[in-house]
Amino acid sequence: MKNNKLVMIPGPTPTVRSITDQMGRETVAFGDPAFVRDFKELVINLKTLLKADGECFVVAGSGTLAMEMAVSNVTKRGDNILIVSNGFFGDRFIDICERKGLNVDLLQAAWGEVISPEEIESKLKEKHYAAITVTHVDTSTGAGAPIQEIGKIMRNYPDTIYIVDGVAATAGEREYVDDYGIDILFTGSQKAFGVAPGLLILWAGKKALERRKSIGTIPEYYVDFEKWIPIMNDPAKYFATPAVNMIWALKESVRLINEEGAEARYDRHTKVSEAINKSLEAIGFKLLANEKDRCSTLSVVLYPEGINDLEFRTKLAEEGVMAAGALAAYAGKAFRVGHMGNIDDHTVYSTIAAIERTLIKLGYEYEKGIGLKTLLENI
């Protein structure tokens, strides 16, 4: 009996049956009144979930397209932008912005650390920025930025749009758009929402929407807020064909989140991630992210001496857990394990058990069972 492969990478995350059942429905016309109602409800529910009063866009694409969408709608060629990067995905904004003719200033943290609000503020004081980007959780490091604290600072810079990349965070880490002073937040469907990849979700507050209006025509067409606003307010209208089945799946995801309770969900992510991290440390792994900066949606785990990345992850896959390799300088030196979205206790225990079995098979010396025991003491 082959082990079922748990999708413990930092996205896609495990898809539960009630969500895949929505994806597997017979597609209907996008103008079908029942679908229009579903889509409308989804948009409202997404705004309620994140306490976001402006607009919410649900568009076929990916988190990467959402990054571009965020930047494109609030900046124009020649604008200054401050990129706060805590890793690989923070850096990705550089290319996006530069090719659009923005002047990029960069605050770059060592991997595993995050730029502090103070560092950001001192930059903001130096120069006017049309926008600032902050990656809430950089999937390459597992460190989480203090987006609420940064949001407090941003209130002093009302002409700077505060863009938060929530790709590896939203629906797993606590985020409330208006309360935190976020102007644009976005994510992809396959992360903590637990849907298959294929949708981006982007929330834009009043300030971001005003900025969009003020800059006139933008070169980008598909991601232009102006094209989508009428649709998001009345999905009976047409701009581009909505991804019907993915939208149903996302709607089911939001229903599950509300069933669990958003706050309970965030607390669960905290508890589970702490338990997993302690468990991994008890086994003998070290984590890339500083203890104080660790996010609750994934862990980037440094190998001890003598463990080969490919061998470990191949064996781990046989044991039934897919983990991701690390990126850039950490490739080969660490693996990444997601623990966000719709995962239950079984998934958590199965993951640590598979890691322990893998280490035992690889001949790694440690106190057998300590990982699982640590989970028991912490969940």
Add this chain to the structure above:
Amino acid sequence: MKNNKLVMIPGPTPTVRSITDQMGRETVAFGDPAFVRDFKELVINLKTLLKADGECFVVAGSGTLAMEMAVSNVTKRGDNILIVSNGFFGDRFIDICERKGLNVDLLQAAWGEVISPEEIESKLKEKHYAAITVTHVDTSTGAGAPIQEIGKIMRNYPDTIYIVDGVAATAGEREYVDDYGIDILFTGSQKAFGVAPGLLILWAGKKALERRKSIGTIPEYYVDFEKWIPIMNDPAKYFATPAVNMIWALKESVRLINEEGAEARYDRHTKVSEAINKSLEAIGFKLLANEKDRCSTLSVVLYPEGINDLEFRTKLAEEGVMAAGALAAYAGKAFRVGHMGNIDDHTVYSTIAAIERTLIKLGYEYEKGIGLKTLLENI
């Protein structure tokens, strides 16, 4: 017993069970070797299907994004572009191109007609164009452009990229990329491929790929060929998370197409569309598209005197057929019915039967059963 609602709009089209089953699978890691193999096979199969030797891109998004992707990769600010528009979706290129700083020349057909190859050639002779766009089938009119004939002309203009919008055509209308001299062809998953909406598919020939290289950095990030080429050749690599379930579904669609045989499929579309059109005319409808220009994927059907659009389509939906309203000047004066993709004889007869029942219930006077009889004589 409510009638099952057949999705007879010009996209999404009816989704068969083997395709929805793929969409409804448990999502796996995008790096899972089995998925990587599936994705790779899909890309190869798509190139074989369309006899396209260059690159094929399968990207989360929609046909609209594919339009932008096509233009963005082969033009730069200040270039001339010739837009050959036979309707609403042809016109859509205008906005896309203008906001990117292109100089747009427009050949615009009366709705239901198409611009002739001769008209195009005389334009091409006047001025150098970086690119030309032709909509194969404009979903707003049901007229089909002679893309093969245009392709022959284009061979005389090797510095002009020939972009064909295949959204309402590809996999239903005959299209062979290299044979026809097409440089870029694209469509969406929800049209004649019969998958849910959410993917764009774009084929780029050698000339288009060289053009991309020659223009250096482009402002667009997500749709940049350069970002995707490595992934499409080796899906084990990462750029943006592929839409796993949609990709499986598209793979199943291509398998179904090959099972039917591509040529047999195109012939079926021709035969079915002719039968449906004759049937609709026998009932008393008129078609918007000129007889000689009619496509085989959808029909735009003008109401006879006395039929109210909303009433007709609402009643038709109760009878189990979703049809689309007409666009722009024809809104309220016509409806649009798709007959592309994975539809069998049952679907065709059910559609005409539902139209007849609707007309009877609305008190329309005609020879009852003539529509169905006409089908019998033509299928």
Add this chain to the structure above:
Amino acid sequence: MKNNKLVMIPGPTPTVRSITDQMGRETVAFGDPAFVRDFKELVINLKTLLKADGECFVVAGSGTLAMEMAVSNVTKRGDNILIVSNGFFGDRFIDICERKGLNVDLLQAAWGEVISPEEIESKLKEKHYAAITVTHVDTSTGAGAPIQEIGKIMRNYPDTIYIVDGVAATAGEREYVDDYGIDILFTGSQKAFGVAPGLLILWAGKKALERRKSIGTIPEYYVDFEKWIPIMNDPAKYFATPAVNMIWALKESVRLINEEGAEARYDRHTKVSEAINKSLEAIGFKLLANEKDRCSTLSVVLYPEGINDLEFRTKLAEEGVMAAGALAAYAGKAFRVGHMGNIDDHTVYSTIAAIERTLIKLGYEYEKGIGLKTLLENI
């Protein structure tokens, strides 16, 4: 594109997606509180639907096992039983009863006709019968017995258990257990309930239950009412493992029936069967069943001269309709087409259209389209 094969045999009948989705769920423990609740609700709903005040049994098996269950629980070796047979399935009771040591008297109708209430009454006057069996609709002939009228007579024979075989009738033909004076009624899941085969459903009234008690131990174990009564009243109890997924599917079927309305459903069956029969006659077929005795759940259709059964049904299957062959003396001379359960207008039109296409392909001479036209005039 191969035509989807419609299951137009007289059972199994077409299974709609909401029902197959229930069959395809992950199985749960039969003691799971949620399943216990579902099962309990199903039993109550089945009793309400048929207005049956006694017990309802839902047991893994088939209609054939239900026949045996009915007989076993109300007769003992040496008892007299009157079998009213209008065809193949009526006759089946003979073997069942004889092997159990019952004295069988038989009223046998010519195929296509039914035994009249008067004939039954004159038999009942002659001798005491422990039980009488009447097949409501004999699937071999398409004739329907006047079970309500027979029920009126049965009130004068209170010591005779009135067993109605509803296999090809229940949930399609009007049947109300207590109102009609029926003591035992049964069917299978795959007929007018539109579920996959695998379940028998049997309703037993007070009189039948008292009879069961009065005859003491019976040789049969699995079908013994006494074993199941505690379970049907409290599905948390255990006798034999219930067919979890099939029970969910049947529950969904009953939900669909109630959504449609039982009376509306029976009326629909009447209307559809009349339209189909007229349509078949217009084409040139004759029906086996007398006009006054025709049931509304299936038609047994005699071939005109020159049509070969195997050729016709093979071709018809290619056109997308599965029909059944006729039985016994009518094998090769007729085919049987079901029109019960969850079928919508599309299914009806598709069926007649496929029959017409088949006849045309076989070179049969008739007025093309007359079948479909007749449907239009009658639905």
Add this chain to the structure above:
Amino acid sequence: MKNNKLVMIPGPTPTVRSITDQMGRETVAFGDPAFVRDFKELVINLKTLLKADGECFVVAGSGTLAMEMAVSNVTKRGDNILIVSNGFFGDRFIDICERKGLNVDLLQAAWGEVISPEEIESKLKEKHYAAITVTHVDTSTGAGAPIQEIGKIMRNYPDTIYIVDGVAATAGEREYVDDYGIDILFTGSQKAFGVAPGLLILWAGKKALERRKSIGTIPEYYVDFEKWIPIMNDPAKYFATPAVNMIWALKESVRLINEEGAEARYDRHTKVSEAINKSLEAIGFKLLANEKDRCSTLSVVLYPEGINDLEFRTKLAEEGVMAAGALAAYAGKAFRVGHMGNIDDHTVYSTIAAIERTLIKLGYEYEKGIGLKTLLENI
């Protein structure tokens, strides 16, 4: 996030997606050539799997009906039968046999023990028995009978039919019909085959089939071998409607078994059951079954002092594991946990982890983590 409830009762067992997908297919006509082929292959594969040369019956029903089927086909009123009972389900044969007029002799083991081959032989020497029944694994105790050894003895009693109840064993415990000298073996679909409940599977060897022939007409109809033999050899024939979807699911189950390898599967069951048993003992539980008699498909687990059955199992269900209560005298004193069928390592670890969490929450004092650690040392 509620924990997914693992179905760790001794049947139904966890149903994997490829099996539920078969159950959830659109039902086809039982005469559909593709289905006839599937059914035929299934029957052949089932015979190959168990090395059974006679007939294999796949019939809608349950294991209980299979018990009756076994007895009914090889005995007649007045025959002697020896019932070897090692628990609740062994005893069940008493009622079945007595009501059919058989003279029952009973060998009854203390719960948790099994009757030895020697005890059986001494009984067989005393008197002629038409048949003997042995329950391979009694689901009430978790003890497994030495059916191969008993089979050796049975070769000396060629006029006694050797019936083995494999309900909680077949496809999990090693069983080879002809090699072991078994005349009749049966099980239900929902046990080690991992399909939903609703099918019985019964293998009958040559001797059993000859016995059936020799006893002439039997009172039972639905379970009469003679009715089914023609169908099992040619499923295009009709007796009672086969449970189409369940048959597909069983076919997929056999495919999975062959993919794993039957021998590898039996070895896995041994290894997993030993690991689970050691783990439970390490935690402080005792097992009902004697160590030497333990089966490999389930465990009956005695509570230590102070654990309340209902409280334990309710809490355990919240933790995501459904276990069964114990039967008869052990009700309240033990719980039963299945570990047969299509379960992978994740399921095993999740089960023990949930048991540990439950005990911790109930305040039970023991060495936390010892259960999981014991698994790691034994799998």
